[in-house]
Amino acid sequence: MPNELKSDWTLDEIAEIYDQPLLELVFRAQVVHRENHDPLRVQKCTLLSIKTGGCPEDCSYCPQAARYQTSVESEKLLPMPTVMAKAREAKANGSTRFCMGAAWRNVKDGPQFDQVIEMVKGVNELGMEVCCTLGMLKPEQAERLKEAGLYAYNHNIDTSEDYYGEIIGTRTFGDRIDTLKNVRKAGITMCTGGIIGMGETREDHLSFLQRLSSFNPHPESVPINALVPVEGTPLENQEMIDPLLLVRVIATARILMPKSVVRLSAGRLQMSREAQMLCFLAGANSIFAGDKLLTTANPGESSDDTMFRLLGIQAMENRAGAPAEEDAISVNV
Template sequence: MTQNGLNTDIRTDWSLEEIKAIYNKPVLELIVEAANVHKQYQATGEVQVCTLLSVKTGGCSEDCAYCPQAARYNTGVDVHKLLQQEQVLASARRAKEGGSTRFCMGAAWREVRDNRDFDKVLDMVKGVNDLGLEVCCTLGMVNEYQAERLKEAGLYAYNHNLDTSEEHYDKIITTRTYDDRLGTINNVRKAGISVCSGGIIGLGETDEDRIGMLYTLSTLEQHPESVPVNALVPVKGTPLENQPRVSVWEMVRMIATARILMPKTMVRLSAGREQMDVTEQALCFLAGANSIFTGEKLLTTPNPDFDQDKAMFDLLGLSPRKSFKEETLPQTV
């Protein structure tokens, strides 16, 4: 079905050639098309505000080439064991007071283990959920049983990024496979938890790799409810420390293509936002981004704080999206 020249069906059968044709459009034409899709499916002046807290920092056994928390790299990140629940709840309360409606907890684990630390995380999930925030976790790989336990505790969303294309993946990570990533996403989906999955650009990948990652995300049986688009923040001590900064036009191209392919998805302008001025961020919102992380840090990298973002929202006429909004919307057929 078409409306005003736009296809209004949500598709999961995109071809690589179709995605390539969208991605390679002249950038201004691409922004206009994405803005039209965005207006059709989303409240355009509304942005989901999320806060991310590292509840267990550093010491990870993975070898992700971009990550300052990998134990094998000397990046100056202090290793911290799992935070106490009251510390986490205090951060969640501050985030809510600052305007966040989603609170994400990240632990530098390769995978979840059925132990006391996981039990503590489940208690954290319950506590944050009781504050009226959407609770998200990113804890590494989870099996079906663990995903079910997280759901029972009140977890709303689970983040597990693909990072890059399947073809480029083993140049960035060798300690787990692309299929491992997809398996975790599948386990989360089966448990009835909202899926948050995107990737990072600036890892030395090609445009074909960026298109390939978007192809994988947009042809999942069900689109992720949230797709973070991250620009690499190079960290001294990691293998990618000398990678050049990604330009705003590269971010815009990724965000706009994601918006067209996955119209109902929240497309999150994530890591790298600290290096963007308000004009560059406005271009990303125009291209279809409707979610950000706010607060001083994204796990271990700098991020704009609440006051900066409030000033930007006021300038651009944006307002924070309410918690659990999609649960109160009428279902469309």
């Protein structure tokens, strides 16, 4: 099974990997994983909503969209002391990456963005990888974030380009790619993945994985989420996916993108400890810690600590490290 860094995977090649018997697929993914990562080290990350609710977008999965009647209330941007206290708490609990999310369609220059810049500087000074997810981003805004010390920018492609319009109508798949280009051009590492279980097909999974692996270099961070249906959203009645399907997607992602950090993200609270273990075997080497992911419930620190202890996994202690300079400036996306 090829495991070289490759950005021109064909759909047929990806299908050949994806459609293997699951035990064989997981074994092959674990071999690739061990060749590129320590299989007993998992990065703990913390994700904080610094500006919750009131988003004008219509993402069908998101309880923060203003147009949906959910339990999420719109809140103002958190003050700097609150954010820094959360970041210090996250670091004390073993997280080496701190991500701040704002429910914005796009970044707007002004006082609020200025405040985010100061937050980035503050978290960076703690020695953590600092990540933001703020919506669409212009080149000059990406440059400001880079100068402030931003390590990574999250902007998920969510699903395949063909299925994207079924999930989001207020911006295009191309808009997502444009923001990712701006991130790469600024020399910020790219964090982009998607959500499994929104009614998409096998073919959508193949296309989604092909687009992610076509970035050159590959995304440094690939979060794979399982949809958590939320009452009040268009996907509220969607059934939770079979965790083994999530394992299949993660294993394929690991083989296609050997050096990327694959993040087991939303949906863990609904998964058994054994299902999560299979995801680690399949190549996932990061989780989001804490009892909440933005607005979605997540296993708490004590639950994860127990799981790590039982599996013999240790949390990564240091920053993962920036990509090589030539990779950071490559913009073939």
